[in-house]
Amino acid sequence: MAKKNAVYAQSGGVTSVINASAYGVITAAREADFIDEIYAGYNGINGVLEEKLIDLGKESAETIAALRYTPAGAMGSARRKLQHLEKNKAEFDRIIEVLAAHDIHYFFYNGGNDSMDTVDKLARFAKDHSYPLQVLGVPKTIDNDLPITDNCPGFGSVAKYNTISMLEASMDTESMYRDSTKVFVLETMGRHAGWIAASTGLASRSESEGPHLILLPEVPFERERFLKAVQDTVSRNNMCAVTVSEGVKDKEGRFLSESGGKDAFGHSQLGGAGQFIQDLVKGELDLKVHGAVLDYCQRSGRHIASAVDVEQAVACGRKAVELAGQGMSGVMVTIVRDRDEPYSWSLAHTDAGNIANQEKMMPAEYIREDGYHITEGFRTYCLPLIGGEDYPPYQDGLPAYRRLKKELLPAKLPAFA
Amino acid sequence: MAKKNAVYAQSGGVTSVINASAYGVITAAREADFIDEIYAGYNGINGVLEEKLIDLGKESAETIAALRYTPAGAMGSARRKLQHLEKNKAEFDRIIEVLAAHDIHYFFYNGGNDSMDTVDKLARFAKDHSYPLQVLGVPKTIDNDLPITDNCPGFGSVAKYNTISMLEASMDTESMYRDSTKVFVLETMGRHAGWIAASTGLASRSESEGPHLILLPEVPFERERFLKAVQDTVSRNNMCAVTVSEGVKDKEGRFLSESGGKDAFGHSQLGGAGQFIQDLVKGELDLKVHGAVLDYCQRSGRHIASAVDVEQAVACGRKAVELAGQGMSGVMVTIVRDRDEPYSWSLAHTDAGNIANQEKMMPAEYIREDGYHITEGFRTYCLPLIGGEDYPPYQDGLPAYRRLKKELLPAKLPAFA
Numbered sequence: 001m002a003k004k005n006a007v008y009a010q011s012g013g014v015t016s017v018i019n020a021s022a023y024g025v026i027t028a029a030r031e032a033d034f035i036d037e038i039y040a041g042y043n044g045i046n047g048v049l050e051e052k053l054i055d056l057g058k059e060s061a062e063t064i065a066a067l068r069y070t071p072a073g074a075m076g077s078a079r080r081k082l083q084h085l086e087k088n089k090a091e092f093d094r095i096i097e098v099l100a101a102h103d104i105h106y107f108f109y110n111g112g113n114d115s116m117d118t119v120d121k122l123a124r125f126a127k128d129h130s131y132p133l134q135v136l137g138v139p140k141t142i143d144n145d146l147p148i149t150d151n152c153p154g155f156g157s158v159a160k161y162n163t164i165s166m167l168e169a170s171m172d173t174e175s176m177y178r179d180s181t182k183v184f185v186l187e188t189m190g191r192h193a194g195w196i197a198a199s200t201g202l203a204s205r206s207e208s209e210g211p212h213l214i215l216l217p218e219v220p221f222e223r224e225r226f227l228k229a230v231q232d233t234v235s236r237n238n239m240c241a242v243t244v245s246e247g248v249k250d251k252e253g254r255f256l257s258e259s260g261g262k263d264a265f266g267h268s269q270l271g272g273a274g275q276f277i278q279d280l281v282k283g284e285l286d287l288k289v290h291g292a293v294l295d296y297c298q299r300s301g302r303h304i305a306s307a308v309d310v311e312q313a314v315a316c317g318r319k320a321v322e323l324a325g326q327g328m329s330g331v332m333v334t335i336v337r338d339r340d341e342p343y344s345w346s347l348a349h350t351d352a353g354n355i356a357n358q359e360k361m362m363p364a365e366y367i368r369e370d371g372y373h374i375t376e377g378f379r380t381y382c383l384p385l386i387g388g389e390d391y392p393p394y395q396d397g398l399p400a401y402r403r404l405k406k407e408l409l410p411a412k413l414p415a416f417a
Numbered sequence: 418m419a420k421k422n423a424v425y426a427q428s429g430g431v432t433s434v435i436n437a438s439a440y441g442v443i444t445a446a447r448e449a450d451f452i453d454e455i456y457a458g459y460n461g462i463n464g465v466l467e468e469k470l471i472d473l474g475k476e477s478a479e480t481i482a483a484l485r486y487t488p489a490g491a492m493g494s495a496r497r498k499l500q501h502l503e504k505n506k507a508e509f510d511r512i513i514e515v516l517a518a519h520d521i522h523y524f525f526y527n528g529g530n531d532s533m534d535t536v537d538k539l540a541r542f543a544k545d546h547s548y549p550l551q552v553l554g555v556p557k558t559i560d561n562d563l564p565i566t567d568n569c570p571g572f573g574s575v576a577k578y579n580t581i582s583m584l585e586a587s588m589d590t591e592s593m594y595r596d597s598t599k600v601f602v603l604e605t606m607g608r609h610a611g612w613i614a615a616s617t618g619l620a621s622r623s624e625s626e627g628p629h630l631i632l633l634p635e636v637p638f639e640r641e642r643f644l645k646a647v648q649d650t651v652s653r654n655n656m657c658a659v660t661v662s663e664g665v666k667d668k669e670g671r672f673l674s675e676s677g678g679k680d681a682f683g684h685s686q687l688g689g690a691g692q693f694i695q696d697l698v699k700g701e702l703d704l705k706v707h708g709a710v711l712d713y714c715q716r717s718g719r720h721i722a723s724a725v726d727v728e729q730a731v732a733c734g735r736k737a738v739e740l741a742g743q744g745m746s747g748v749m750v751t752i753v754r755d756r757d758e759p760y761s762w763s764l765a766h767t768d769a770g771n772i773a774n775q776e777k778m779m780p781a782e783y784i785r786e787d788g789y790h791i792t793e794g795f796r797t798y799c800l801p802l803i804g805g806e807d808y809p810p811y812q813d814g815l816p817a818y819r820r821l822k823k824e825l826l827p828a829k830l831p832a833f834a
Contacts, residue, residue, distance in 0.1 A: 010592070013593070014589055014592045014593065043595040044595075046596070070588075071585050071588060071589065072585070072588035072589040072591065072592045073589075073592030073593070074592070076591075076592050076595060077592045077593055077595075078596055079593070079595075079596045079597040080595075080596050160814060163814075163815060164720050164815060164816060165714045165718075167816070167818070168488050168489070168714060168717035168718055168719060168720070168816075168818075169712070169713040169714050169717055171487075171717060171818065171820075172431055172489040172490075172713040172716065173713065174489065175427070175431045175489045175490030175491070175493055175494045176430070176431065176494055178460040178461075178463055178493060178494075178496075178497075179460075179463070179495055179496045179497050180496045181713075184713060186714075202814075202815065203815065272692075290712050291710070291712060292710055292711055292712035292713060292714045293708070293709055293710045294709055294711065294714065295586070295708060295709035296585075296586040296589040296590065296598075296601060296707055297582045297585060297603075297709045297711065299589065300585035300586055300588060300589040301582075301585055302585060303581050303585070303721055304720055304721065306814065383813060383814060386814035386815070387813070387814045388814065389808070389811055391806070391808070394805075394806060396800055396804070397577060397580075397619075397723065397803035397804045398580060398581060398584060398619065398620065398803070399581060399584065399585075401584070401585075401588065403588075
């Protein structure tokens, strides 16, 4: 079998461990007897469309090794989603043109639901147009909302980070309740599904430990019932720690932030579920409130990544190369849970079409009956995913993360309009 | 010398390492030949006034050892500040009454500016009233704004946490700039002085690395100049990461948040310097913006504490006991910088009256000429303070922090009105 080139691209919101998957793909590709060079799309699919391909051969061995512990998207990621094939055949044509120009016949795409739609479509398109191409999906999303796979690389680390944040801030609030803050509100990411918010429930190992209340997108927000729950918790427990997912909606299906007011400049306030809850509690219960919005810090918090997550991220990248070697295309690597305790897992795969554009919400059995906390079932599911610490090396008090040089391959084609 | 009892109390906003100082005081007190029992004020000075004294003898050796790595205020802290002696002699009388009832003649007070005012006043009051009492101050504040001491326990860890947060979130934004977020805004604590915000500048080891702009309370905010700086950075660098201290004010001396609007419930918006900057950039420059407000997570982020900070916090606690053994009272332990590189330090002390109610702002030589970044001088000052990692032990993926049982000594006095 003649060796062919491969390209790897990152897609969507980045994570603490997406580069660990890149590391897995790159190292396995370099060991594979069917891959010659491995390149990377500069800023994801944009780089493929624009023929901006990073020559990973120009990066030092140290830099490639550092991908394992460097957060965010080292090659640049993209929010760009390919248009429907019917609407924009030009994009698909262009991709094939660029790949052909560089003798690329393996495409590793590291992303979530949208990206698996691309994996599916691109694999079919190449086949229909008789271009020999294998397209492999490597799962990645902090949201943990991909179906079929037990969990998604990126989730374990964001869960660990948020859970520790809640644990620490809740203890902080506990120390201050006597004559200062009584309610602490942590806003987590998760626009659609509540996995991230729910994970913070792991910090609460007894009834007195925060979070005392968790607001999930799966449970419509009821203002009066929530306020009563906060008041009851403060009466019983002196203080109350609340986790609120940015995706929480009221009964009418509006995001909390949309039911709020205007910002200082008269714009409708966006992305403010945490601020909304803080204002509500302060205004209605007259309690001193503090709140945190961890935003990107949660998904790039590699300094406290889950060791299990890092291991799975690397393994998923390597597995995609293995599947390529087996002649597969249009599939995504999946994680299979073999046992809860002691936790063990293995890898499998599924058609990318089974993943594309689907969202796995928190099932009812993971949500406590009153809607405000997790169940033992969820704890059993989630606890192994935050297991172990995988600390990056440090230099001068800071993680020794590395940036790629990102030298591009010489372009061979005219620019893409 | 007959052994007498001692009490330790925590005061003000808690930190990642205030319990490390408690650990230092308790272990040194138990070794000292002049101290019999060491108790703790439940919720700080409140516990002393209300005769709610935690019997630390009832805590296990494991729990006391865990104070070294457990964040927040294990005994409860207090915002309560003693009234001026002239206005409220009753509080001082009551303190002496409670101390006398339990044969307490050593008082270790762990706090910042306000607390050192109490150390000073209480030491004088006891002397004037012929009650044998030694009052010792143990420094603590994330704000790093105490004079005389080189730095304050709590600062190194909050600096390390925020710097790593900025480093990681800035790399995240860098990955997304192409078709998503271009500006990231991190709000830090520090209502008066800019030390915490400035510390994030350590993450920027080259011009392209965030934070690109740091807004300090020491530099009046100029709207147009700031917007131009953001736009210039984005033009040059594709994205821009901004640190803003919650204490930034405009030329009229109003906090940014006060110059803003109303929240969803019509109240004036509070504590929203980060949100203000986000709204401003989004509204005026039409760039996609994300922002984080780490709030209590930053001051309780023990999982990534600075090893230097932990060591100094423990040492300051032990030193206070040593000073007590030397017959001192009304003084606070200070940290002396002996050398920058390699960093070395020792401990000394100063009259608490020299610390009371003073605030050490960032000196001009630590602020870059344009007001938007740090100087090499600041880097030399701050870098050693975030040095080294002191990881807590973990269990099931979470730090094995411990809570005290907080059993109280039987009360001997009538309740305090």
